Amino acid sequence: MSTIWLQVGQCGNQVGQEWWKLVTNERAPNSAVNRYPFYTASGKLSALCVDSEPKVVRRLLQEEKTGSFRDSNVLVGLGGRGNNWAFGYHGLRTADDNSLLHRTMESFRKEVERRDSYSGVILLHSLSGGTGSGLGAHLCESIREEFPVGHILSVTVAPHQAGESPLQHYNSLLCLSWLQRFADGVLLFHNDDVLRRTQALCGRKVGHIPTPQLQISLSAMNSHVASCLAGLMYPVSSLRTQSGVSIGLEPWKLLRSVCPVPATKFLYTSQMNKRGTASWGSMLSSIVHTLPRHSSTGNIHQSTAVLAVARGNGDNMFSCSPCPIATKVKQGYGCVSWNPHPLEYWTDPWNIVDLTSPSRSLTICANHSSVSDYMQHVLEKARSMYDAHAYLHWYWKHGCEEGDFLQSFDILDSVVKEYNAAGDH
Known part of the structure; x- marks a missing residue:
């Protein structure tokens, strides 16, 4: 019970909805033990x-019919934030104590006080929308200031490059800079990349339909x-205590x-x-095949550290022969x-991603320099708009x-610059 999950904005709550469907599935093996990190004592x-x-x-809340969400932890306003980071960050700029930011921080404090220990928060949000980017950034900053010892791991969804909003490059620029300042780590998912992978998965499931x-x-x-x-972050056997109970170390070990x-x-x-x-070797080859190799300037992408999580490892082959895989x-x-130790791997005999038996999943998280390509794209687009003074009045207004x-x-x-120089340290 050391982790709090904070879902912010439309995207954050929709991803959270799918997340809770997976991890609270009672058909999952050892679900009574593995559910411990996600629930309070009540x-x-x-x-x-x-x-x-x-x-x-x-x-x-309508689809989640078990009443598992605490009523006081459901916090909503009555109007959107106009896809505007400034409006999301500053809100309605009223002096009362009823702002969405204030109410959220009050509920967050109470949630921290309910647990025997607090290790950190996992923030789910997007870069594009005003609430996800602006309020998400402000909450990240406020939590860091009030609970400086706890970790902050952000699960962040970046918009399609083709455009979801004319303000998305400004929103992404500002939110990413706040995450760099106040978060400890950012799991960054790009909508274009997620769409391609989902198309590939659906194409395999219904092979008679052309993917496009x-x-x-x-x-x-x-x-x-x-x-992903x-x-x-679902409990793995290699990180459980001797009692067999997971205490939710996965996000912070990550x-x-x-x-x-x-x-x-x-x-x-x-x-x-x-x-x-x-x-495992063929699955790894499929993952590596889709990995970005070079930047737009021709630099070879590198990783400072990698974590591989193998699930469905019933025959234990992944951990018995780690050298070739590593x-x-x-x-x-x-x-x-x-x-000197760039790779860590975890294993679990059951595959929570797909409860079909037999099945296996391999999930790899890397601190990979390809993120610099996206950052550079955001910088160029935002700088071009900023130099032309495009839409800036909407930010000054709020x-x-x-x-x-x-x-x-x-x-x-x-x-x-840090990512481009990653191999030179």
Whole structure:
């Protein structure tokens, strides 16, 4: 009971909805033991659902019929934030104590006080929407200030590059800079990448339909993100205590494993799930095949650290023969030479991602320099708009200042330089 889950905005709550479907499934092996990290002693989920509009949260509560969410942890407003980071961050700028930020922090404090220990918070949100990017950034900052010892792991969804909102590049720039300042690690999922992977999965399931014609639902994309989270953070046998009970160390062990340098904390996650008895080597090859190799400037991408989580390992082959697998991971992910222990792996005999038996899943989380490509794209688009003074009046109107933008440009530019120099330490 050491972790709190904080779902913010439409995207954060929709991903959270798929996540809770997976991890609270009573058909999962050892579910009574493995559910411990996700529930309080009173049987309620250790989660807060926050949105500036009630629609998505209401739907989540309607579909989740067991009453597992604490009523006081469901916090909604009556109006959106206009896809505007400044509006989400500053809110309605009223002096009363009834703001969405204030109410959320009050509920968060009470949730912290309910547990015997507090290790940290996992924040689910997007970069594009005003609530997810702006309020998400403000909550990250406020939690860091009030609970400085606890970890903050952000699960962040980046918008389609083709465009979801004319303000998305500003929102992404500002939110990413806040995450760099206040979070300990960021699991970054790109909508374009998630869409391609979901199309590939659906194409295999319905092979008679050409992939370009497949209509991929938002729910299917959110399910893929939740599946990756479950692959990484659902309890594994290799981290359980001698009593057999998981105390929820996975998120924080993940941070210690893949964020060895504070300046580089953005994480790239891939997953392969197979029914039957596919070999770990073939699954790893499929993952490595989709990994970005070179930046737009021709630099070879490298990883400072990698975590591999193998589930469905009933025959224990992954841990019995780690050397060939470890070598393939290090080579495929281009692990840097200066880190003497760049790879960690966890195993569990059951596959929570797919309860079909037999099945296996391999989830790999890497601190991979390909994130610099996305950062550079955001910098270029936002800088071009900023120099043209496009849409800036909407940010000034809601309390943003020129210094916020200038500082964000500097922070993201330094992150890109750190990742480009990752192999030179």
